[in-house]
Structure formats: C-alpha cells, structure tokens
Amino acid sequence: MAKDIDRYTYRVTWSEEDQEHVGLCAEFPSLSWLAEDPELALKGIRQLVHDCTEDMRQNNETVPEPLASKQFSGKFMVRVPPETHRLLAIEAAESGVSLNRLISSKLHRPRM
Structure with a gap:
C-alpha cells in the first residue's frame, strides 16, 4: 500500500448494531469496514482507503488532504x-480569567 x-486519521470502534468492529477514516466519512477482529477492521479500512485514493487519482479527482497535514488557525466562531x-x-x-x-x-x- 502507498505510504x-x-x-x-483512522479509528476502530465497536458497532453494537452489527456486532462487529468497524474501521473508519475521518477523511473518508462514507467509507467503513466491518470485521470480527479490531486489527482486521483497521487493515480493511486502510485497504479500502488505498483502493479509493487510487481510483480517485485514475479519474483525476481531488484526493482528500490528511487532517494531520492541514494547518489550523486555532480560531472558530460558535x-x-x-x-x-x-x-x-x-x-x-x-x-x-478571560471568557x-x-x-x-x-x-x-x-x-x-
């Protein structure tokens, strides 16, 4: 897989509904991978993201930038x-203290 x-940003959590572990990727919120074992859920979502990014590149689509690479200002309005x-x-x-x-x-x- 490409580096x-x-x-x-990956996360593996338990899905009570599916009774399996689910692998997620924050930059690709529409993708997920279910597996009985958490390590397999992580491996599955990583492979799915790899396949998806390869497909996007082949179709000249913009591949999401990793959140870890983005610069954040530290400001937002609520x-x-x-x-x-x-x-x-x-x-x-x-x-x-200040508000x-x-x-x-x-x-x-x-x-x-």
Whole structure:
C-alpha cells in the first residue's frame, strides 16, 4: 500500500448494531469496514482507503488532504444563546480569567 494513506486519521470502534468492529477514516466519512477482529477492521479500512485514493487519482479527482497535514488557525466562531453567553461571562469574571480562556478550558479534554 502507498505510504500516503498512513497519514490519514483512522479509528476502530465497536458497532453494537452489527456486532462487529468497524474501521473508519475521518477523511473518508462514507467509507467503513466491518470485521470480527479490531486489527482486521483497521487493515480493511486502510485497504479500502488505498483502493479509493487510487481510483480517485485514475479519474483525476481531488484526493482528500490528511487532517494531520492541514494547518489550523486555532480560531472558530460558535454561536450560543445570549443567556449562555451571559452565564459564561459571569463565570469567567468570577474565576478571574478571560471568557476565551474559560471556554478554551471547557473545550479541552485530556486524552485517556
């Protein structure tokens, strides 16, 4: 398999509905691979992504850029109800931090 598919974001999770492990790729949300074994689910989705990218190249289609290669600004806008905004502003003031710092800390969750 081509090394470029190694840069994509893969995940294997359990599908209660299918009673199997499902391999997923964030850059190709329409693709999935079911297998009894999690390692086989990962191997299957990687092969499927490889086949898909090869097909896209042959058809002169744009192949998705891996998320790991993208540059992110660290900025995005979120709209909340005015009451939520007010409550967050109060919490930030009472905590002695900026609203931005408070919300950033609430969004950040340590990985397990």
